[in-house]
Amino acid sequence: MGLGIISAIGKTPLIQLSKFWEDSKFNIFAKLEFLNPGGSIKDRPALNIIHCGLETGQIDSNTVVIESSSGNMAIGLAQACSYFNLSFICVVDSKTTTQNLQLLKLYGAKIDIIEQPDPVTGEFLQARLNRVKTLCNLIPNSFWPNQYGNYLNPEVHHQTMDEIVRDLGEQVDYLFVATSTCGTIRGCGEYCRTHNLKTKVIAVDALGSKISGNEQAERLIPGLGAGIKPEHCKAELIDKFVQVSSLDCVVGCRHLARTETILAGGSAGGIAMAIAKMYSEIPAGSNCVAILPDRGERYLDTVYSDTWVRDKFGEVDNLWKQPIKVLHSNSLVMSSS
Known part of the structure; x- marks a missing residue:
C-alpha cells in the first residue's frame, strides 16, 4: 500500500492498441501516462x-x-x-x-x-x-525547478523506459515520444543507449516548433513543441523527427477516442498520426510504443469541441469518420518530415 497520492506516480500501464489500425502489419502499444494522479507524465x-x-x-x-x-x-x-x-x-x-x-x-x-x-x-x-x-x-x-535545463527532468524517465521494457518483455523496436522540454525523450533515449537497445527513438514535434525546424506555423496544441530549443534536446539520442500539424493532433485524438475509447490529450493525437505517417517505413512484426502524455478532459473545449475544430480548420470531421488506414491509403495524412 502506498503512502499518499505521490506514491501513485509512475508504474503506469502499457496496453496494446488493436483497433486504431486494424490488421496493422506491426504491433502498437501505448504507455498511458495520463493515468498518473495529476493527469500527465509531468x-x-x-x-x-x-x-x-x-x-x-x-x-x-x-x-x-x-x-x-x-x-x-x-x-x-x-x-x-x-x-x-x-x-x-x-x-x-x-x-x-x-x-x-x-x-x-x-x-x-x-x-x-x-x-x-x-x-x-x-x-x-x-x-x-x-x-x-x-x-x-x-x-x-x-x-526555480528549471524543467528545460534541470537534469532531474530526463533522469526520472530512465524509470519510464525501464517500465516499458519490463512490461513488454520483448524488443522495443520504435519509441514515439512527443517533444516539449525534451526531458522524456532524452531520458528514454539515454536508457536505450546505455542498455544497448536497438530501439529507434522517434521525436514527434509540432509544425512551427523551434526544436526540429524554423517553419512559421501557428501552434494550437499546448505541450507539443517549444518556442526555444531546450537543453535536453540531444540529437544523438534521436533517430528521426516527425512533424505534425495541429490538425494532425485533432484527427489522431478523435481516432483514438473513436476506435480505442482512449480520451487522450492533444500531443497523443500527434503521436498517433506520426505512427500513421511512418507506416510504410516500419517493418512487419515490429513493436512500436507510443507514450501518451496526458488526459483529454483538459481539451474538451478545443480538440474535442466540434465548434472549435470547425472554427480553426473548417469541415474536417470526415477525417476521423473513416479508418486511419483509409486516410493513409488516400494520402490524406501528411508525409513524414
Missing part, C-alpha cells in the same frame, strides 16, 4: 525535482517554488508543492486554458500571467522565463 519530473530539492536542502518549508509552465508541468508541480506544503508561483501566459488555471488554483498555486510575448523572439515561452528570473531575484529563498 508528474514524474515534478515530484523528482521537488523531492530531490527537499532531500538536498535546496528547498525547505519556507521556500517559494517558481516555474514557467502553462500546462502539465504546472499542474504536476502544484500537486507536489501542495502535498509538501510548499508555496508555488506559476508563471503562465494568456493562452493558458481555463481548466488548467482552475486546477492550479485548487492546488493552492499563485498565478502570474504574462500578457505579451517576448519582443525579441515573439514567443510567450521566453517572456515567461524572463519573468521567472525576475521573480527569483525579487523573492528571497526562491527555487
Whole structure:
C-alpha cells in the first residue's frame, strides 16, 4: 500500500492498441501516462525535482517554488508543492486554458500571467522565463525547478523506459515520444543507449516548433513543441523527427477516442498520426510504443469541441469518420518530415 497520492506516480500501464489500425502489419502499444494522479507524465519530473530539492536542502518549508509552465508541468508541480506544503508561483501566459488555471488554483498555486510575448523572439515561452528570473531575484529563498535545463527532468524517465521494457518483455523496436522540454525523450533515449537497445527513438514535434525546424506555423496544441530549443534536446539520442500539424493532433485524438475509447490529450493525437505517417517505413512484426502524455478532459473545449475544430480548420470531421488506414491509403495524412 502506498503512502499518499505521490506514491501513485509512475508504474503506469502499457496496453496494446488493436483497433486504431486494424490488421496493422506491426504491433502498437501505448504507455498511458495520463493515468498518473495529476493527469500527465509531468508528474514524474515534478515530484523528482521537488523531492530531490527537499532531500538536498535546496528547498525547505519556507521556500517559494517558481516555474514557467502553462500546462502539465504546472499542474504536476502544484500537486507536489501542495502535498509538501510548499508555496508555488506559476508563471503562465494568456493562452493558458481555463481548466488548467482552475486546477492550479485548487492546488493552492499563485498565478502570474504574462500578457505579451517576448519582443525579441515573439514567443510567450521566453517572456515567461524572463519573468521567472525576475521573480527569483525579487523573492528571497526562491527555487526555480528549471524543467528545460534541470537534469532531474530526463533522469526520472530512465524509470519510464525501464517500465516499458519490463512490461513488454520483448524488443522495443520504435519509441514515439512527443517533444516539449525534451526531458522524456532524452531520458528514454539515454536508457536505450546505455542498455544497448536497438530501439529507434522517434521525436514527434509540432509544425512551427523551434526544436526540429524554423517553419512559421501557428501552434494550437499546448505541450507539443517549444518556442526555444531546450537543453535536453540531444540529437544523438534521436533517430528521426516527425512533424505534425495541429490538425494532425485533432484527427489522431478523435481516432483514438473513436476506435480505442482512449480520451487522450492533444500531443497523443500527434503521436498517433506520426505512427500513421511512418507506416510504410516500419517493418512487419515490429513493436512500436507510443507514450501518451496526458488526459483529454483538459481539451474538451478545443480538440474535442466540434465548434472549435470547425472554427480553426473548417469541415474536417470526415477525417476521423473513416479508418486511419483509409486516410493513409488516400494520402490524406501528411508525409513524414
